[in-house]
Amino acid sequence: MVHFEHVKKNYADGLCALEDVNLHVDKGEFVFIVGASGAGKSTLLKLILREELPTAGTVRVNNVDVARLRRREIPFFRRSIGVVFQDFRLIPHMTVYENVAFALRVTNAPVREIRKRVPFFLNLVGLADKARQMPEHLSGGEQQRVSLARALVNTPSLLIADEPTGNIDPAMSCDIVDLLGEINRCGTTVLMVTHQIPLVQRFGHRTVAISQGRVVHDGRIGGGSARKQS
Amino acid sequence: MRASSLSYLLREGMRSIFKNRMISLAAIGVLVACLLLVGASHLLTQNVNSLVGYLESQNEVMVFLDDAAKGEDLTYVDTKLRALDNIASVTFISREEGLKTWMEQLGDDGTLLEWLVEDNPLQNSYRVVLRDLSRMEETLSQIRNIAGVETISASREMAQAVTSLKDGIARAGFAVVVILAGVSLVIVANTIRLTVYSRRKEIGIMKYVGATDTFIRLPFIAEGILLGVISATIAFLLLWAGYTGFVRWVQEGSFAWAGILQSHIVPFSSVASRLYLYFLAGGVGIGTLGSMIFTGKYLKV
Numbered sequence: 001m002v003h004f005e006h007v008k009k010n011y012a013d014g015l016c017a018l019e020d021v022n023l024h025v026d027k028g029e030f031v032f033i034v035g036a037s038g039a040g041k042s043t044l045l046k047l048i049l050r051e052e053l054p055t056a057g058t059v060r061v062n063n064v065d066v067a068r069l070r071r072r073e074i075p076f077f078r079r080s081i082g083v084v085f086q087d088f089r090l091i092p093h094m095t096v097y098e099n100v101a102f103a104l105r106v107t108n109a110p111v112r113e114i115r116k117r118v119p120f121f122l123n124l125v126g127l128a129d130k131a132r133q134m135p136e137h138l139s140g141g142e143q144q145r146v147s148l149a150r151a152l153v154n155t156p157s158l159l160i161a162d163e164p165t166g167n168i169d170p171a172m173s174c175d176i177v178d179l180l181g182e183i184n185r186c187g188t189t190v191l192m193v194t195h196q197i198p199l200v201q202r203f204g205h206r207t208v209a210i211s212q213g214r215v216v217h218d219g220r221i222g223g224g225s226a227r228k229q230s
Numbered sequence: 231m232r233a234s235s236l237s238y239l240l241r242e243g244m245r246s247i248f249k250n251r252m253i254s255l256a257a258i259g260v261l262v263a264c265l266l267l268v269g270a271s272h273l274l275t276q277n278v279n280s281l282v283g284y285l286e287s288q289n290e291v292m293v294f295l296d297d298a299a300k301g302e303d304l305t306y307v308d309t310k311l312r313a314l315d316n317i318a319s320v321t322f323i324s325r326e327e328g329l330k331t332w333m334e335q336l337g338d339d340g341t342l343l344e345w346l347v348e349d350n351p352l353q354n355s356y357r358v359v360l361r362d363l364s365r366m367e368e369t370l371s372q373i374r375n376i377a378g379v380e381t382i383s384a385s386r387e388m389a390q391a392v393t394s395l396k397d398g399i400a401r402a403g404f405a406v407v408v409i410l411a412g413v414s415l416v417i418v419a420n421t422i423r424l425t426v427y428s429r430r431k432e433i434g435i436m437k438y439v440g441a442t443d444t445f446i447r448l449p450f451i452a453e454g455i456l457l458g459v460i461s462a463t464i465a466f467l468l469l470w471a472g473y474t475g476f477v478r479w480v481q482e483g484s485f486a487w488a489g490i491l492q493s494h495i496v497p498f499s500s501v502a503s504r505l506y507l508y509f510l511a512g513g514v515g516i517g518t519l520g521s522m523i524f525t526g527k528y529l530k531v
């Protein structure tokens with residue numbers, strides 16, 4: 001599903017954000033990505049989304065070499081990937097329902113389809129009764145669940161979450177990760193960046209640790225089979 | 231395009247105009263002012279053309295014939311004159327008619343000329359009205375080449391004045407349109423740039439959910455077009471009211487020239503539909519172009 005081979009990323013100012021990263025995530029996996037601030041975690045996700053291009057090496061997502069995507073193909077490529085951010089990024093002047101419907105509208109989906117899917121995914125994240133609310137009237141956890149519904153409404157095969165629980169209290173965070181786990185069990189591959197080591201330990205999924213642009217650990221934390229990177 | 235997409239675009243455009251209403255209002259104000267100036271210069275051109283048309287019809291060329299030309303020769307000159315393309319009308323005035331008119335003009339003193347009837351000194355002539363005075367020289371030389379024509383009398387100063395007036399008006403009108411189109415374009419482009427800037431987060435979100443560049447740009451183009459249509463309508467209504475008032479003032483006025491102006495002023499109804507069409511085309515064109523200039527910059531993947 002996601003394959004990094006000898007990936008190096010230098011930003012324009014010469015700063016080296018990633019150095020010889022090799023990472024393979026199979027379909028259906030749930031992977032945590034951890035690391036200190038500035039380690040290069042978000043850069044990794046940006047490469048997957050083709051927001052940035054690798055300086056060297058190849059990034060393949062869904063069997064697509066992101067460097068070979070043409071400009072006009074990028075939007076269609078992104079529709080197969082759902083994204084969730086720490087700051088939710090909801091559109092403030094749209095209702096919860098509209099925020100989710102928006103992701104479908106962008107793909108020129110028929111109204112019939114929108115009417116069917118939006119309630120389904122709002123129900124999935126437990127917000128069916130908040131459909132008419134504005135985002136500012138929701139708690140952080142609820143806002144994040146709206147953005148999760150928006151990420152899922154196009155039924156992506158890959159879900160990327162950049163510190164989705166960073167602005168949410170610990171109890172709520174567990175709910176969110178539970179939800180991600182449920183989505184993962186339905187077949188969606190999940191990549192989640194987090195700073196919260198207790199979460200990682202509690203859920204025990206495969207964990208990739210990054211430090212100064214390099215993968216320094218790959219495997220379960222605390223669990224047995226850690227694949228040490230050479 | 232789906233109906234739902236169209237209503238989405240209209241809603242987004244309206245919402246954006248309303249949300250940035252101070253900027254939108256300023257943009258609409260400038261656009262209306264530009265369109266008013268363009269419209270006023272158009273109306274002025276129309277009126278000057280109407281007056282010039284009148285002056286042109288007043289500008290006759292007298293063509294005097296050889297005394298030797300008689301009977302068939304006259305028919306020949308007649309057909310030749312009428313065959314010229316720049317001729318609006320041709321009237322034959324025989325020497326007898328000429329004398330009669332002359333005598334009538336003198337009134338009672340006309341009898342003084344009676345001794346001339348026997349030995350009429352006048353020539354047969356044609357009164358010719360040209361269509362386009364700017365081609366006067368060319369047409370005069372064509373007339374001069376017709377066998378039987380002796381002399382021509384025409385007022386060249388008048389022709390030159392009318393021609394340069396028409397040229398000047400056309401050139402000034404063109405310059406007004408070009409300059410004001412440029413000003414409007416800059417204004418619309420900057421208004422849209424501000425909306426694009428204030429919505430750059432939203433644009434980012436759209437990109438993450440896989441919106442195409444076209445989809446992202448369309449609401450801004452819709453906003454530009456809406457600005458254009460609103461401005462065109464306001465400018466049209468203002469011009470209508472203002473010009474109708476002006477026409478009434480001229481009709482009731484008793485100043486010098488009032489007579490000529492009154493009979494040649496162009497009524498608003500005769501230019502209304504064309505003017506609104508120009509306004510709409512200009513507004514929509516400038517709105518579209520203006521909104522496309524800066525949106526590209528914020529769309530880099």
Ligand SMILES: Nc1ncnc2c1ncn2[C@@H]1O[C@H](COP(=O)(O)OP(=O)(O)OP(=O)(O)O)[C@@H](O)[C@H]1O
Nearest residue numbers: 011012013015017036037038039040041042043044
């Ligand atoms: N657009 C950019 N231009 C230049 N440098 C950048 C850019 N984005 C990130 N960087 C740099 O690359 C390095 C890695 O950044 P990245 O955002 O990937 O870190 P991170 O692991 O996500 O950190 P955090 O946990 O704070 O989000 C940092 O030193 C950062 O300053």
Ligand SMILES: [Mg+2]
Nearest residue numbers: 041042043162
């Ligand atoms: Mg980050």
